[in-house]
Amino acid sequence: MEAYFAEVREALATQDGYRLAQTMTPVAPSDDPDRLHNFHRGCTAFDVQNTIRQAIIYDNEAHIPPSEGSGFVDVYVAYWKVLGVILAAEETTNGGEQADWVNVYNCWKELASIVNRHFDNAIFTAWSLPCLYVAGKYLRSYAILADEVAAKGNIKFNYGLSDDVVDGMAKHDYLEDASRKLTDFYKTCAGDRGPLDDESRKWGIYYIVNLQFKTYFKLDSINLSKSVLRSLQALRQDVPDLSLFPLSQFVTFKYYEGVIAFVDEDYKKAEECLNEAWNYCHKGATKNRELILIYLIPCRMITSNVLPTKALLSASPNLGSLFEPLVTAVKRGDLAGFDAALEAGENAFVKRRIYLTLERGRDICMRNVFRKVYLAGEPVPSPEDQTVSMRPSRIPIANLVAALNLVSRHNEVFDSEDVECFAANMIYKGFMKGYISHEHQIVVLSRTEAFPGTGI
């Protein structure tokens, strides 16, 4: 208990925000697993206010300004209160029963509001921003838990007279509520109109924005993420450059920016952002690297028709199982295999919103089939120089039909008109150079770079 307060005072005195934030997480540090219990048992509801006031303000060797001091007293009192609820909930959960996470969420929200208010009122300054991060981070976590409880039907919601016949069957009431609170956090950070020095609250903006993204993605409302981005775009001149923020925040932000662009089909921008995220992502953060690759791989496939190497995929078992079959099928020009892989992974792909993008990989797959047909052609002497032999540039459509029917599923039979369609598409999309002669039923390929980017 005393050690705990000593830690708080120390953090306050040295203005070490991250250290201070560690004293208000709902997770005990590994070197002092009983800290939460001890702190909570150390006071009673009756004397908690005084105890903390004593510890922070009266033992004030740190010379904290009074307003800041009483601000932190408010925070720690709220923290003490929520700890009681959290510890009880954890106990219930350990006992195998349903804990009242809704209550936990509401109490934590109180704490979060206090922290936010003190920032908004400029009682806390930039160095203690990590406290805001902690408040926001666990607000989100507890909201998710509370939603789970609510979804199990322990708590019923009734919004009264709803707009149309069907009322909102909202499954994420608490998370939505949390997202609104995070918007307040955002405004608190962005609303600091002081100069961009070390004291500006704007230094908190990217952490909060990342939390917002995370929340909105969970809520499945990409549009809200986009409006955050727009708002941030408008602020750009007034916010320190992203590159000055901690790398973790930079990488997370770039990841979300990339995924938002990806969903918008802006693959060029998505690739740019994801590449940056990938380049700066910590080598050991396997999970994050995997997440980045899930979008970067389809992205690269669309923008430059590049497929991931075996080595990259094998680095992570998840990625391997997700993409391996599809990638192999594309490389081999195995249409049936491609369709099967797409179908098998449909749920996983749809969940990550990459299904519709991966589907377009079929073009590359088909290109590879056409390319193989071209390569299989018996070399003939070049018209200019009889001593040089070259592959025939005229490919009968019948050959392509036969090849496609060989690799496609048995229930899918193509005829020459289908193939003409495909060939026209290949040419249009730049996978293949040449033209089609409907009359002669041949595809005439360019003598140079018939299949651009494939070495032929």
Added chain:
Amino acid sequence: MRAAAAIRERPPPVWTSNPPWAQDRMQFQQQHTESFGQFGLLSITDSTAYTSVPARQAFATEQDAPVNSTQHPHAVTHSPSPDMQQSPHNTGNAESTRQKHNFPPALVNYVTRAFLPENGHPEVDSPALHHKLKQIINGAAEHAGLTNVDWDNHPLPQQVLLREREQERELAREEDRERTRQREQERARQREQDRARQQDRDRGSMQRKRARSPSPVATSSSKKRKSSDLGPSHHDESPHGQANFGGNLDERVTYPIREKLSKKQRKRLGAADQGRGTYAGEVEARRRERFRVTTEPPTYLVSPFTPAPRAIPPPTNEEPIVGTCLNLEKPYFRQGDIAKAELVRPVHVLEKTLEHLQRKWQQDKDYAYVCDQFKSLRVDLTVQHIKTPFTVAVYESHAVIAMQMKDLGEYNQCQTQLHALYKQNLGGSPQEFLAYRIFYFIHTCNRVMMNSVIADLTPEDKKDPAVQHALQLRSALTLGNYRKFFKLYLTTPNLGGHLVDMFLERERLAALASLCKGFKILKLRYLAELLGFATIGDCYQFLVKFGVEQHISKLEEVGGQLAGKASFPLFEAAKKAAFGKVDIMGQK
């Protein structure tokens, strides 16, 4: 410390004329004020989704002078003259002109009353009044017979108009919410929070001002405030912001400059300030200063999704009401927060209404009328909280009719409702409408929604022929298999063809762009078959619409052939244009 105080007291030189960086900053802010003003406009147009009636004055005065000038608040000042009574019919339809002689005296009286100056309302101008009166009388003549209406107690047209506007305003918000329900909820709550917090802050800042005044620091800060009051000149430069923020704008424009200055001072003070706690009062004052600036969120922070002032429905109707109105037909208007039972039809009447409307649609094909009646039907269902298979039937009928008339806005509303209704297992034809839903999202190029449609597919859905067809059609499009697409188009089950028609031309252009790139010569006969035209003539007609007439040759010998290379740029441009103008919301 004394030096610091001296600096503090010296009037900062830059306050009177703004330095260049301050100008920049102001410009930046004004730009954003303006863009916010546009958002503001948007939200207004949102809430007035109707165009038939003149703009409301409340908004017009704030936003739009031209609209205001067309309004004649007291236009209805004509004294009642004999020919005035017939004026609605002079321009009325033939039917009502024929019946001119049969006007019951009560009606004549009613019309006279409508034009009495003391019944005029500043918000209803003369053309609108005429129009409404005409509507009322024609409506009565058509449905009830002029003699059967109690004209003495019938509400005057201006009253009807005002009520309708009120309801439409309400409805516009409601409809908006239907479409973007999640977003809208977000907005409303945010708005509420903002308001609450604003109040908090106002209260807070007042208290702080009061608390601060006796302290020595306050003198300097109040001095600053005085200097900043030079601000209002910026005020006039930003007309958009004004409407939204009123007098607060100047404060916001000038604050950063002042803040910067105070920071500069602070820098100079810096050295004296190192020892924490020694100057605790000053540290606090600085923070107050920082805070004071943020009492109002800066322009660019006000969320881009401008909250429409939509109140979360008050829990007035805890118990769903049961209507007592027995009319088969009822013009559409939005029930207010508290629905009146006498204006709402009970289910057994509504069931007859649906049959009646379907019959009426088959006979007259008067979409404007039928759509209005359906909307009224839907409102009656809503206020009575009726969620039964009958509700599904109503929405399905309306969706089908709207689809046939290419009224995508109305269709989308029905579809959204149906999607939610089907989840409650109330019967209907979920698969049929799922197929339509797929077509709709193909049309709007809404990949996000398409993704969730695919995510929500059940094995049962996948077995349904209509859904299978729609999925195949989608896949054919994505994979560029035009031949398959147009083949599938010709075999579209149910009424899906109406929706596919909406993007047919666009896809034909896409196909043509691709074909022209790949083929040197394209025979029209081949194209007609490939692109699903009924005849070569149709195909030719379609092609020449895009200016490729001179690239078509040999019309007699082989039925025409198109030069691919020359036509390609034309089709490519047309394709881009066609895909560019898809309205995502599907609104007209």
